[in-house]
Amino acid sequence: xxxxxxxxxxxxxxxxxxxxxxxxxxxxxxxxxxxxxxxxxxxxxxxxxxxxxxxxxxxxxxxxxxxxxxxxxxxxxxxxxxxxxxxxxxxxxxxxxxxxxxxxxxxxxxxxxxxxxxxxxxxxxxxxxxxxxxxxxxxxxxxxxxxxxxxxxxxxxxxxxxxxxxxxxxxxxxxxxxxxxxxxxxxxxxxxxxxxxxxxxxxxxxxxxxxxxxxxxxxxxxxxxxxxxxxxxxxxxxxxxxxxxxxxxxxxxxxxxxxxxxxxxxxxxxxxxxxxxxxxxxxxxxxxxxxxxxxxxxxxxxxxxxxxxxxxxxxxxxxxxxxxxxxxxxxxxxxxxxxxxxxxxxxxxxxxxxxxxxxxxxxxxxxxxxxxxxxxxxxxxxxxxxxxxxxxxxxxxxxxxxxxxxx
Amino acid sequence: xxxxxxxxxxxxxxxxxxxxxxxxxxxxxxxxxxxxxxxxxxxxxxxxxxxxxxxxxxxxxxxxxxxxxxxxxxxxxxxxxxxxxxxxxxxxxxxxxxxxxxxxxxxxxxxxxxxxxxxxxxxxxxxxxxxxxxxxxxxxxxxxxxxxxxxxxxxxxxxxxxxxxxxxxxxxxxxxxxxxxxxxxxxxxxxxxxxxxxxxxxxxxxxxxxxxxxxxxxxxxxxxxxxxxxxxxxxxxxxxxxxxxxxxxxxxxxxxxxxxxxxxxxxxxxxxxxxxxxxxxxxxxxxxxxxxxxxxxxxxxxxxxxxxxxxxxxxxxxxxxxxxxxxxxxxxxxxxxxxxxxxxxxxxxxxxxxxxxxxxxxxxxxxxxxxxxxxxxxxxxxxxxxxxxxxxxxxxxxxxxxxxxxx
Numbered sequence: 001x002x003x004x005x006x007x008x009x010x011x012x013x014x015x016x017x018x019x020x021x022x023x024x025x026x027x028x029x030x031x032x033x034x035x036x037x038x039x040x041x042x043x044x045x046x047x048x049x050x051x052x053x054x055x056x057x058x059x060x061x062x063x064x065x066x067x068x069x070x071x072x073x074x075x076x077x078x079x080x081x082x083x084x085x086x087x088x089x090x091x092x093x094x095x096x097x098x099x100x101x102x103x104x105x106x107x108x109x110x111x112x113x114x115x116x117x118x119x120x121x122x123x124x125x126x127x128x129x130x131x132x133x134x135x136x137x138x139x140x141x142x143x144x145x146x147x148x149x150x151x152x153x154x155x156x157x158x159x160x161x162x163x164x165x166x167x168x169x170x171x172x173x174x175x176x177x178x179x180x181x182x183x184x185x186x187x188x189x190x191x192x193x194x195x196x197x198x199x200x201x202x203x204x205x206x207x208x209x210x211x212x213x214x215x216x217x218x219x220x221x222x223x224x225x226x227x228x229x230x231x232x233x234x235x236x237x238x239x240x241x242x243x244x245x246x247x248x249x250x251x252x253x254x255x256x257x258x259x260x261x262x263x264x265x266x267x268x269x270x271x272x273x274x275x276x277x278x279x280x281x282x283x284x285x286x287x288x289x290x291x292x293x294x295x296x297x298x299x300x301x302x303x304x305x306x307x308x309x310x311x312x313x314x315x316x317x318x319x320x321x322x323x324x325x326x327x328x329x330x331x332x333x334x335x336x337x338x339x340x341x342x343x344x345x346x347x348x349x350x351x352x353x354x355x356x357x358x359x360x361x362x363x364x365x366x367x368x369x370x371x372x373x374x375x376x377x378x379x380x381x382x383x384x385x386x387x388x389x390x391x392x393x394x395x396x397x398x399x400x401x402x403x404x405x406x407x
Numbered sequence: 408x409x410x411x412x413x414x415x416x417x418x419x420x421x422x423x424x425x426x427x428x429x430x431x432x433x434x435x436x437x438x439x440x441x442x443x444x445x446x447x448x449x450x451x452x453x454x455x456x457x458x459x460x461x462x463x464x465x466x467x468x469x470x471x472x473x474x475x476x477x478x479x480x481x482x483x484x485x486x487x488x489x490x491x492x493x494x495x496x497x498x499x500x501x502x503x504x505x506x507x508x509x510x511x512x513x514x515x516x517x518x519x520x521x522x523x524x525x526x527x528x529x530x531x532x533x534x535x536x537x538x539x540x541x542x543x544x545x546x547x548x549x550x551x552x553x554x555x556x557x558x559x560x561x562x563x564x565x566x567x568x569x570x571x572x573x574x575x576x577x578x579x580x581x582x583x584x585x586x587x588x589x590x591x592x593x594x595x596x597x598x599x600x601x602x603x604x605x606x607x608x609x610x611x612x613x614x615x616x617x618x619x620x621x622x623x624x625x626x627x628x629x630x631x632x633x634x635x636x637x638x639x640x641x642x643x644x645x646x647x648x649x650x651x652x653x654x655x656x657x658x659x660x661x662x663x664x665x666x667x668x669x670x671x672x673x674x675x676x677x678x679x680x681x682x683x684x685x686x687x688x689x690x691x692x693x694x695x696x697x698x699x700x701x702x703x704x705x706x707x708x709x710x711x712x713x714x715x716x717x718x719x720x721x722x723x724x725x726x727x728x729x730x731x732x733x734x735x736x737x738x739x740x741x742x743x744x745x746x747x748x749x750x751x752x753x754x755x756x757x758x759x760x761x762x763x764x765x766x767x768x769x770x771x772x773x774x775x776x777x778x779x780x781x782x783x784x785x786x787x788x789x790x791x792x793x794x795x796x797x798x799x800x801x802x803x804x805x806x807x808x809x810x811x812x813x814x
Contacts, residue, residue, distance in 0.1 A: 020465075053487060058491055062490055065486040065501055068501050069486035069487060079461065079472040082469065083465050083467070086472075087465030087467045
């Protein structure tokens with residue numbers, strides 16, 4: 001007998017039939033003798049409707065009231081799922097964030113979970129009752145409803161699994177696991193049976209939308225046994241595990257891509273100390289995240305070029321800020337490109353295989369794809385390329401690293 | 408400076424524009440220097456949607472989960488209205504039932520308010536903050552969300568006004584007050600400036616849908632200064648007051664009608680003790696409310712007839728129950744009519760004017776309208792008539808009792 005946390009996203013609970021389908025999946029774990037806590041999101045579309053009301057009612061926007069409004073989506077789903085379970089003859093009750101309670105900090109709209117007091121829930125689980133838990137929500141120190149930000153239900157599930165010391169945390173979604181790359185681009189993409197937390201973290205932050213980054217980090221920290229699987233099929237999913245649970249990793253794990261990138265090059269900067277800090281400090285103060293940075297060696301004339309990437313949505317704002325500081329910075333010219341994509345090769349295997357970077361650059365060069373910026377970490381190599389080559393680059397790398405399925 | 412409770416129903420908060428309109432109405436009381444607590448319902452249509460989901464998800468139906476689901480409607484409205492108020496420069500916060508808390512009994516789906524702890528709210532009100540309170544909801548002893556049943560927001564408002572010892576409780580609705588009768592039937596109906604609690608209670612229970620009966624009874628008990636007025640106009644509404652606040656009442660106050668009635672006559676019952684108790688006990692056990700009852704004098708042959716009225720929706724069930732007990736009861740025949748209407752003349756004036764009953768019966772007789780059953784209380788006379796005469800009866804009585812407007 002195990003204690004299992006299951007999480008179902010908005011698509012999986014999108015209408016009454018799908019909620020009944022979720023109830024059936026929960027029942028099969030109960031029938032197998034397990035204790036089950038189910039975390040659910042709002043029905044697909046509901047949160048968007050609630051968010052747009054909260055935005056449209058007026059330009060000023062109290063995050064505590066925003067949270068009060070949007071948290072209702074999950075409240076509806078837990079009630080409906082509890083009733084659906086009862087109709088299958090299963091003892092079940094809904095739990096709202098404040099009822100458990102799931103205590104958060106006071107950053108309304110993007111709160112972090114501080115603690116979960118699950119003594120009473122554990123008692124009920126031991127008595128055979130299924131806990132149906134509202135994802136995405138908790139209660140802030142001021143006694144108001146707090147939400148965890150978009151995708152927060154994954155985090156709720158992982159945090160609950162950690163608090164309950166659950167044997168497994170199954171994240172049900174509309175895909176049946178984590179793939180070597182996006183199957184819409186590379187039809188030969190394969191589902192991974194296992195992936196390490198570190199790899200999953202890179203994949204998630206690089207644009208694979210299967211799991212929210214924060215939830216992966218939390219699962220890694222608390223050593224939660226995580227599985228990504230499909231709500232709509234019985235196929236086994238992908239296990240997210242510690243690195244020591246994967247005996248030997250010969251291949252890299254996947255190719256991720258992040259399409260909405262932009263690039264800025266500042267040419268002819270005076271090569272003096274503090275000039276980079278001055279640029280990036282200004283951007284950070286204006287909440288612009290800069291990702292990859294390359295600084296060219298200073299030429300004879302004591303001038304340097306700096307190139308960096310950032311989110312496409314921030315491009316105009318960044319250009320305005322830098323342009324406004326032209327006199328202070330003393331650069332010669334500024335150049336930008338709003339059509340670049342970041343392509344990343346991810347895998348713990350590259351720790352023992354020094355040739356990965358070379359293989360990646362050669363593969364792209366053979367297709368005539370120019371690399372504009374490079375950045376690396378211990379388990380990933382990312383390059384910035386022109387967006388028009390995205391699909392070609394992903395497919396070529398997928399093949400080159402031996403990830404294509406055989407059928 | 409006064410403390411005012413305002414209540415806005417579902418139509419008044421039916422969309423974002425209407426919620427902004429409500430915010431403007433709240434602002435005008437704040438600008439006049441008053442402390443304001445606003446109780447709101449769910450946006451029109453929302454509760455019906457939530458109820459139908461809760462019903463459709465499965466035939467079994469846990470009232471605690473039902474409450475969890477349907478209470479979200481008000482939760483959305485309070486958040487939106489708080490933001491709308493803030494956008495008008497007014498300090499405001501939303502309060503959910505469990506946050507105040509409004510403590511109820513454990514009859515989920517039709518809970519009664521036990522107590523309201525408004526110490527913190529009173530402090531905030533004194534500090535100039537508007538309290539935006541979710542109507543219809545509270546927290547049950549088990550810590551679960553409880554709802555007060557349909558129309559419960561009126562009760563929330565009156566209970567809050569009593570707890571806060573508010574100077575006034577204004578119920579905003581889509582009509583501009585209490586009328587002498589339904590203006591859709593009698594175009595000469597007039598708005599009443601004042602009505603007593605007792606009369607309002609009779610009007611409400613007799614089909615005038617302006618206020619929920621329970622809220623009127625509660626306002627009477629706690630002597631809450633109640634006013635019914637329109638969300639969509641600035642016209643003064645109707646004050647619901649104690650009888651001693653109306654110096655002299657010469658006219659009756661109104662003509663109410665309740666269209667969805669049915670009538671059953673049981674003929675040839677043995678005239679022995681306990682036979683009526685046996686019939687009505689059986690119906691009560693099956694949750695069928697019987698309203699007006701007439702028992703004819705026993706004839707020579709020791710037999711009596713009993714006629715009574717009941718809700719039309721209960722007719723078939725009642726006929727089945729009585730038919731099934733035919734042997735036990737020993738009656739001769741049973742007869743029913745599903746097309747009867749109850750017409751009532753209501754007014755404290757009839758205490759001092761003995762001629763009201765006669766005037767009512769004569770007026771109906773002059774139009775050839777047959778009276779099937781009569782029942783009276785101290786301040787109302789009700790008769791059952793064939794439904795086809797409803798409009799004619801209402802209009803004739805309205806004229807006969809001098810209630811027609813002159814224009």
